[in-house]
Amino acid sequence: MQTRSSTVFFKYLLLIALAALFLVPVYVIIVTSFKGLDEVTLDKMWHLPKGLDFAGYKEAYDKLLPNLRNSFLLAIPATALSALMGAMNGYVLSKWSFRGSNLLFALMLFGMFIPYQSVLIPLIQFMQQIELYNSIPGLVLVHVIYGLPICTLMFRNFYVGIPTEMLEAAKIDGTGFFGIFRRIMLPLSISGFVVVCIWQFTSVWNEFLFAVTLTTQKKQPIMVALQNLSGSQIVHWNVQMAGALLAALPTLLVYAFLSRYFVRGLLAGSIKG
Amino acid sequence: MGECSSGPFHWREGIMIHRSERAIPILMLLPSVLAIAIFVYGFISWTGYVSFTDWNTLVRTSHFIGFDNYKFLFQDFRFQSDLRNTLAFTVLFIGLTMLCGLFLARMVDSKIKGEALFRNIFIFPMALSFIVTGVVWQWVLNPTTGINLALKSMGVSNPPKWFTSTLIIPKLHLGLIDFGLPVAIIAVALAAVWQMSGFAMAMYLAGLRSISEDLRESARIDGATEKQVFRKIVLPQLKPISMSLIIILAHISLKIFDLIYAMTGPGAMFVTDVPGVYMFETTFRGNHYAQGSGIAMIMLLLVSLLIVPYLISSFRKERE
Numbered sequence: 388m389q390t391r392s393s394t395v396f397f398k399y400l401l402l403i404a405l406a407a408l409f410l411v412p413v414y415v416i417i418v419t420s421f422k423g424l425d426e427v428t429l430d431k432m433w434h435l436p437k438g439l440d441f442a443g444y445k446e447a448y449d450k451l452l453p454n455l456r457n458s459f460l461l462a463i464p465a466t467a468l469s470a471l472m473g474a475m476n477g478y479v480l481s482k483w484s485f486r487g488s489n490l491l492f493a494l495m496l497f498g499m500f501i502p503y504q505s506v507l508i509p510l511i512q513f514m515q516q517i518e519l520y521n522s523i524p525g526l527v528l529v530h531v532i533y534g535l536p537i538c539t540l541m542f543r544n545f546y547v548g549i550p551t552e553m554l555e556a557a558k559i560d561g562t563g564f565f566g567i568f569r570r571i572m573l574p575l576s577i578s579g580f581v582v583v584c585i586w587q588f589t590s591v592w593n594e595f596l597f598a599v600t601l602t603t604q605k606k607q608p609i610m611v612a613l614q615n616l617s618g619s620q621i622v623h624w625n626v627q628m629a630g631a632l633l634a635a636l637p638t639l640l641v642y643a644f645l646s647r648y649f650v651r652g653l654l655a656g657s658i659k660g
Numbered sequence: 661m662g663e664c665s666s667g668p669f670h671w672r673e674g675i676m677i678h679r680s681e682r683a684i685p686i687l688m689l690l691p692s693v694l695a696i697a698i699f700v701y702g703f704i705s706w707t708g709y710v711s712f713t714d715w716n717t718l719v720r721t722s723h724f725i726g727f728d729n730y731k732f733l734f735q736d737f738r739f740q741s742d743l744r745n746t747l748a749f750t751v752l753f754i755g756l757t758m759l760c761g762l763f764l765a766r767m768v769d770s771k772i773k774g775e776a777l778f779r780n781i782f783i784f785p786m787a788l789s790f791i792v793t794g795v796v797w798q799w800v801l802n803p804t805t806g807i808n809l810a811l812k813s814m815g816v817s818n819p820p821k822w823f824t825s826t827l828i829i830p831k832l833h834l835g836l837i838d839f840g841l842p843v844a845i846i847a848v849a850l851a852a853v854w855q856m857s858g859f860a861m862a863m864y865l866a867g868l869r870s871i872s873e874d875l876r877e878s879a880r881i882d883g884a885t886e887k888q889v890f891r892k893i894v895l896p897q898l899k900p901i902s903m904s905l906i907i908i909l910a911h912i913s914l915k916i917f918d919l920i921y922a923m924t925g926p927g928a929m930f931v932t933d934v935p936g937v938y939m940f941e942t943t944f945r946g947n948h949y950a951q952g953s954g955i956a957m958i959m960l961l962l963v964s965l966l967i968v969p970y971l972i973s974s975f976r977k978e979r980e
Contacts, residue, residue: 402767406781409854412796419799429805476692482674483685491693493975498700500967502915504939504956506703508710508949513703532695539692554675564684593789595918600944610791614922617795627795635792642787646780650862653786 420444420629427624443625444633447616451630453605454612458637460523461608462591465530470583472531473538478572480539481546482554483564492543499536503596514601521606529601530591537590538583541655545579546572578648585645586652589638609634704960711953718947729954737836739955741930742938744834748841749934750913752849753856757909758902760853761860766890768861769868779865783858790855794922797851798823823847823924826931842931848920855919856912860905867901868894907970914962935959 419427423440480492510529511520519525554567562570598608607615613634617627642649677685711729713722733739764782768775785793800806801822808819821827825843832839871894879889917936926933926941935955943952 398767398770398772402772402778405764405767406778409781409785412793412800412854415800416796429802430809432799432802432805433809472692475688479685479689483677483682484674485677485682485686488689489975491689493971494701495692495696496971497967498696500911500963501700501704502936502956502959502963504915504917504936504952505707505960506699507707507956508943508953509703509706510699532699535692535696551675558675564681564688589787593791595789595791595921596940600940610789610918613795614791617798617922624799628799631792631795635788638787638789639784642784646783649787650783653783653859653862654866 416628416632422625443629446626447630451612454609458609461526462588465527465591466584466587468531469534469538469587473542476539477542477546478568480543495536521602529597541583581648582652585648592638707953707956711957713950715950716948729950733954738930740835740837742933742935746934748845753852753913754909756853757856757860760857762864764861765864782861785855786858790919791922793851793855794919798923801847826928844931863901867898871897911963
C-alpha cells in the first residue's frame with residue numbers, strides 16, 4: 388500500500404511538472420506583456436512585473452488593429468464558404484458516387500498535402516491577372532480553394548455514417564438531390580459543421596505563406612503583421628508579447644470554449660497538419 | 661467522424677442512382693474539381709515548367725535551360741545545408757513528438773484526476789500559429805538570457821547557445837558542407853515538438869481508448885507485468901496510429917517554413933535554413949523565380965514520395 392500511494396504521488400508530480408513545462412512560454416508571454424518599458428530587459432525576463440502595465444497592449448492594439456480586422460474579414464467568409472462547398476462535395480462523394488468519383492476524390496486529397504511553395508509563383512501571377520492580388524477577397528478565394536480537399540474529406544467521412552436507407556426512403560417519397568441535402572443531410576450535420584468550421588477558421592487565421600506573398604502592408608492579415616512587429620528592432624518586447632497574445636487570442640478562445648470539437652477536428656483532419 | 665478508425669477513408673455504397681439523375685451531383689462537384697485541377701495540378705505544372713527556364717531576374721524570361729537550375733541547387737552550399745537541416749529536423753521532430761505524445765497519452769490515460777485539464781494544457785499549442793510559437797520561443801531560448809538564465813542559476817556554467825550555435829556534430833565533410841546535426845536545429849525542433857506533441861497525444865489517446873480493457877486484463881491474469889502488457893499488447897495495436905503520425909509529421913517537417921522564418925531565419929552559415937525559407941527568400945527577395953521553382957519542385961517531390969504511397973494504400977485498404 389505504501390509503494391502504491393507513493394507511485395501515485397510521483398505520477399502527479401511528474402504530470403504537474405510536465406504541465407508547468409508546457410506553460411513556460413505562456414508564462415513568458417503574459418509576464419512580459421504586462422511589463423513597463425523599464426522592466427523589459429533580458430536579465431529580468433523571468434521576473435513578475437511590478438504592476439500591471441497596459442502600455443504594451445495599447446501599442447500592440449493600435450498597431451495590429453487593422454490587421455486583426457483583415458484576418459476576421461478573411462477567416463470568417465473563407466470558413467463559411469469552404470464548409471458549405473465541403474458539405475456539398477462530401478454529400479455527392481458519399482451518397483451520389485459515380486464511376487471514377489473515388490479516383491477524383493483521391494486526386495483532390497493530394498491537394499491538401501502539397502507544399503504551397505509549388506503553386507505560389509503561378510498563383511501570384513494569376514491573382515494579378517484577375518486583379519485580386521493584394522486584396523482580402525483574393526485571399527478568401529485562395530483559402531477556399533486550398534481548403535476544399537480537407538473540408539470535403541471531413542464531410543465525406545461524416546456523411547458516410549448517415550444511413551443510406553434513410554435517404555432512399557426520402558427519395559422514394561419524391562425528394563430530390565437538393566431536398567435530401569437540405570432536409571436530411573444539413574440538419575444532421577450540425578456537429579460536422581462545428582468541427583469543420585473550427586478547423587478551417589484556425590487554419591486560415593494561423594496561415595502565413597499565402598498571406599505574406601499575396602498581400603502587402605494595409606491588406607496584411609494578423610500573422611504577417613505580427614511577424615513584422617517581432618522582426619523590427621525598435622519594437623519593445625512587451626509590445627511584441629502583447630501582440631503575440633492578441634494574435635493568438637481568437638483561436639485560443641475557440642479552443643477554450645469548443646475544445647472537444649477542436650480535438651475531433653484534429654483527429655478527423657489528421658491527415659493534414 | 662471516424663476518428664478511431666485506422667485509415668482516413670470510409671467506403672460504403674451510396675444511393676441507388678438512375679442514369680437520368682447523374683447530372684446534378686456531377687454538376688455540383690464540378691466547380692471544386694475544376695478549381696483543384698487548375699490551382700493544384702495546373703499551377704504545379706506551371707511551376708515545373710518555370711524551373712526549367714532561365715527566369716532568374718525580375719523581368720520575365722523563358723528560355724529553356726534544361727536542368728541547370730537543379731544542377732545549381734545541388735552544387736549550392738545553401739541548398740546542401742538545407743537538405744542536411746531538413747533531415748536533422750525531421751528525425752528530431754518526428755522522434756521527439758511521437759515519444760512525447762505517447763508518454764503524455766499514457767500519463768493522461770492512467771485514470772488520473774483532472775484528466776481534462778492536463779489534456780487541454782498539452783493540446784492547446786495546436787491552436788496557435790507557427791508564427792506565434794516562433795516569436796515566443798525565440799524569446800524563451802534567447803541564449804544570452806532566456807532559459808539559460810534559469811540554467812545558470814541552477815549552476816550550469818556553460819549553457820547551450822541554442823539557435824545561435826553554429827556547431828555541427830559530427831563534422832563530416834560531404835559535398836560543400838559539414839554533415840551532421842546542427843545544434844541550432846535542436847532549438848527549432850524543440851519549439852515544433854512543443855507545438856505538435858499534444859496532437860500526437862490526442863492521436864495515441866484515441867488509440868489507447870480503443871484497445872479493450874478485457875484484453876489487457878486477461879493478459880494480467882495470465883501473469884503479464886504492466887511492461888509486458890504495454891509491449892506485447894498495447895504497442896502493436898498503436899502501430900497504425902504511429903504510421904499515420906509519421907506520415908503527417910514528416911510532411912509537415914518537409915514543408916516547414918513559418919516557424920523557422922519567425923524564429924531564426926536562415927541562421928549563421930545557414931545552420932537553421934530549410935528549403936521553404938530558401939525558396940521564399942530567393943524567389944521574393946532575390947527574384948530568382950526559376951531557382952525558387954526548382955526548390956518548390958524538389959519539396960513537392962519529397963512530399964509526394966511520402967504521401968502518394970500512403971494515399972494509394974489507404975484507398976486500397978478501405979475499398980476491401
